[in-house]
Structure formats: structure tokens, C-alpha cells
Amino acid sequence: MKMHGLAAAVMCVAVIGAVWAAWPEPAGDQVWAYQKLQPADYRLLHSDALGFVTAKAQEGFELRTRYAGVTSFEIRCKGVLVLDVENAPSRVLIRMPADARWRAPDIERLRISFERWLDLRQSEGRLLVESAGPSWVEAGLGRFSGAMPDEQRCLSGAPHRD
Numbered sequence: 001m002k003m004h005g006l007a008a009a010v011m012c013v014a015v016i017g018a019v020w021a022a023w024p025e026p027a028g029d030q031v032w033a034y035q036k037l038q039p040a041d042y043r044l045l046h047s048d049a050l051g052f053v054t055a056k057a058q059e060g061f062e063l064r065t066r067y068a069g070v071t072s073f074e075i076r077c078k079g080v081l082v083l084d085v086e087n088a089p090s091r092v093l094i095r096m097p098a099d100a101r102w103r104a105p106d107i108e109r110l111r112i113s114f115e116r117w118l119d120l121r122q123s124e125g126r127l128l129v130e131s132a133g134p135s136w137v138e139a140g141l142g143r144f145s146g147a148m149p150d151e152q153r154c155l156s157g158a159p160h161r162d
């Protein structure tokens with residue numbers, strides 16, 4: 001009898017291990033790269049981000065500027081990173097975490113405006129890496145199916161609560 005119980009437990013562990021090993025990794029961050037900006041051009045980009053955050057502060061957006069080694073800033077939605085812009089020595093990098101569009105839908109419009117502006121300013125701006133889109137799990141379940149509570153999202157008309 002003990003052998004049957006042990007065999008069942010081993011079988012359950014094997015099934016769980018097989019499912020876990022076959023489970024797809026979550027969608028990765030999206031990263032766009034462009035030619036390095038001159039300081040004046042970078043300040044314009046930063047100014048646009050500051051205007052966006054100022055207008056959306058009630059929804060929980062905030063801007064954090066970093067100067068350690070490289071000039072960069074990040075936009076957070078209720079404390080969680082949704083957009084990171086870095087004016088690195090060799091190029092400008094714009095990063096968006098995989099859940100940013102869901103957590104803060106308006107951030108996509110800001111990123112697109114950055115992309116258009118950078119494309120106009122730099123005809124050679126290139127998209128180096130972009131994720132292939134939602135994972136098959138997200139596509140099948142339909143965009144998280146509300147798995148993230150609204151309190152953790154930055155939505156138009158939703159007041160920010162700390």
C-alpha cells in the first residue's frame with residue numbers, strides 16, 4: 001500500500017515537473033535603440049516626459065531622473081517601472097516592461113510619440129530588438145483577463161491612492 005502512495009507521489013511530481021519545464025517564459029521587455037542624442041535634444045525628450053507625468057500625476061505616474069554615469073530617466077506607475085529612457089554613450093535606449101501596456105495604457109502613446117520624434121530627428125534610427133508580441137498564454141487568455149487589480153494600474157479617470 002505504501003508503494004502505491006509513493007508511486008502516485010512520484011508520478012505527480014513528474015507531471016508537475018514536465019508541465020513546468022514546458023511552460024513558456026513570460027514575454028520579455030521591449031527595447032528600442034536609436035542614435036545618441038545631443039544634450040539639447042535629450043532635454044526635449046525629458047521635457048516631454050515631464051509634461052506627460054505632470055498631466056497624469058493624479059493617475060499615479062511619476063518621473064525619476066538618474067545621472068549616475070549615464071543620463072536617463074524612468075517613468076513609474078504607482079511605483080512600478082513602465083518606461084525607461086537612457087541616453088547612453090553610444091545610443092538612446094527606450095525600454096518598456098512586458099506588462100507596461102496593461103499596467104499603464106497611456107504610456108504606449110508617450111512611447112510612440114518618442115519613436116516618431118526620434119525617427120524625425122534621426123533618419124537612421126533603428127529598432128534593434130522588439131518582443132514578438134504577447135505569449136501564447138496571454139493571447140489565449142485575452143490580455144491577463146483582469147489579473148492585475150485596478151489599484152495597481154494607472155488608468156484615466158482613476159484617482160491615485162498611496
